[in-house]
Amino acid sequence: MAKPRTIVTTDPELDDLNSMLRFLLYSNEVEILGLVYASSRFHYAGDPDAGVAPHRWPAEGDRLHIDEAVDAYAQVYDRLRVHAEGYPSxxxxxxxxxxxxxAQEGEYATDTxxxxxxxxxxLADDPRRLFVQVWGGPATLASALRSIQTEFEGTDGWDALHARISAALVITAFWEQDASFAEYIRPNWPAVEFRDMATMAWGYGTRRSVLAEHHHYLAPDWTRQNVSEVGPMGAAYRVWxxxxxxxxGDTEDYFGHAGKTADELRAQGYEVWIDPEPAGAFISEGDSSTFALLVDNGLRAHEDPTWGGWGGRQVRSDTDPHTWTNHLVLGPPDAVPEPPAASLDAGPDGEPRRDYAAARWWEFIQRDFAARLRWSVTERYADANHHPVVAVQGDLDRTVSAGDEVRVVAEASDPDGDSLSARWWQYREAGTYPGEVSLETSWGAAGLTCAFxxxxxAEAGQTIHVLLEVSDxxxxxxxxxQRVVVTIG
Incomplete structure (x- = not known):
């Protein structure tokens, strides 16, 4: 299967560095077409000719975060290739x-x-969708679209080109961090798919989102053992x-200080907007949700924003049919309005839980990250763990009628010879059939079987999502x- 095409645009915040390091560990899963420095309302380099001073931008001559991450990747590239094919040089x-x-927040009139x-x-002649990740502001993407419109609008082929780009482009973003999407992209490219992938689970609010039993994946001990003390990429990863x-002079970046209270940091002139954690603890990877849907883990989240996966599960905007969102609103828990019910997944207690559509995967996400970091320092394939191989027999998308019996058979194996556990489950929130189906499952000589x-x-057009989950x-x-989507015909 062809890899998804993607471009990353990113501003220089510490969580962008962390997201870039993780993204490069998954760079074998995608076709990367660009790694682009961008601005946002939070970070811009400044424009002396326009009288604009830099804002929270690294000093001239500093190694910027994309380059820093690629430098670390270069040191481990040969070892990563031992464990998986497809890593780019x-x-x-x-x-x-x-x-x-x-140079400035939201400036898209200049070609760069x-x-x-x-x-x-x-403009490339490629039938695949193009996922442009917007970790900062979308102004650089807006500049690219503006230049295409300027050159081709009014020509004989403009309508066809406009339609082709609109159908191919998917913007995955952590909010709109400047005004260029609202000012230029949406008015001029109204059919482009925009997925607002903002979650608490990946960001600075992780501890408010993930289950209590998963907090140890954020703690100093786990983070040191599995991330920051694991080779060059782990060493480059920012922790408290x-x-x-x-x-x-960035008064909002106080994360490098150890052992200081919020009041002590404020006394030093910092704008403390999240309480300090112990030294060595996880800080944030807010933008990782924008590429997590592209990881080939079997959840197929890139195919449809409503299906859900490591980057959360989006629902359609009430005001824009081509915008999809996780409905994340940050603030004190008692002051943030409850998101629409359709955007909430039920937690382990059966009750809808804010941001659980992303947080439900956190233990798997972190263990996967730890494994890939371990690859980066392990010279022999036999000395590291690798993913189970899972394959459903027949089509992953099936059309049936109400009353039909559906039977799904799959096979699973482990490249390291590890024993496996498996379960089938209905992802009710991802499907549009509102009820629960009774799954009959077995694992024997015929394979992993699920029938219902x-x-x-069930009404025509409704869907039922059945997932097979295999762990070593x-x-x-x-x-x-593996996700099987059953549509009622």
């Missing part, structure tokens, strides 16, 4: 790094190397109290899924 990744529209790189990908800072009868009250017993344990 460091030289190739460096050829994809470009500076976008970084980064915007021209995106423009080239948008590590003594590192992204930009000089489509309820008589390696260290760390790894999980793969």
């Amino acid at each position: 460091p030289g190739h990744l460096r050829s994809l790094i470009a500076m976008g529209n970084v 190397l980064g915007s021209l790189l995106i423009r080239e990908a948008l 109290g590590d003594g590192k800072f992204m930009a000089p 009868t489509v309820p008589e009250d 017993v390696g260290a760390p344990a790894l999980t793969r899924w």
Whole structure:
């Protein structure tokens, strides 16, 4: 199967560095077409000619975070290739790094190397969708689209080109961090799919989102053993109290300080907006949700925003049919309005839980990350754990009638010879049939089997999502899924 095409645009915040390090560990799963520096309302490089001073931007001459992450990747590239095929060479990744529209917040009138790189990908004759990840503001992407419109609007082929780009482009973003989407992209490209992937589970609010039994994946001990003390990529990963800072004089970046209370940090002039954690603890990877849907884990989340996966599960905006959102609103828990019921997954207690559509996967996400970091320092394939292989026989998408029996058979194996556990379950929130189906499952010589009868009250067009989840017993344990989508015809 062809890999998803993707371009990352990113501003220099510490969680972007962390997300970039994780993304590169999964770079074998996608075809990367660009790694582009961008601005946002939180970070911009400044424009002396326009009288705009830099804002929370690294000092001139500092190694910027994409380059820093690729430098770390280059040190472990040969070991990663031992454990999985498809990792791009460091030289190739460096050829994809470009500076976008970084001088000012939301400026998209200027062509830059980064915007021209995106423009080239948008104009390429490729039938695959193009996922442009917006970790900062979308101004660089807006600049690319604006340049295409400026050149081709009014020509004979404009309508066809406009339609082709609109159908191919998927924007995955952590909010709209400047005004260029609202000012330019949506008015001029109304059919482009925009997925707002913002979650608490991946970001600075992780501890408010993930289940209490998964908090140890954020704690200093787990993070040191599985991330920050595991090779060059782990060493580059930002954790609380590590003594590192992204930009000089940034009063919002106090994360490198260890052992200080919020009041002590405020006394030093910092704007403390989240309480300090113990040294060595997880901080944030807010933007990782924007690429998590592209990981080939069997959840197929890139195919449809409503299906859900590691980046959460989006629902359609009430005001824009081509915008999909996790409905994340940050703030004190007692002051944030409850999201629409359709955007909530039920927690282990059966009750809808805010952001659980992303948080439900956290243990699998972190163990997968730890395994890939372990690959980066392990020279022999036999000395590390690898993912189970899961394959459903027949089609993953099936059309049936109410009352029909559905039978799904799958096979699973483990490349390391580990024993496996498996379960079938109905992802009710991802489907549009509102009820529960009774699954009969078995695991024997015929494989992993799941059978159910489509309820008589199921209506044409409704869907039922059935997932097979297979885990090994390696260290760390790894999980793969297969999703079967049943549509009532």
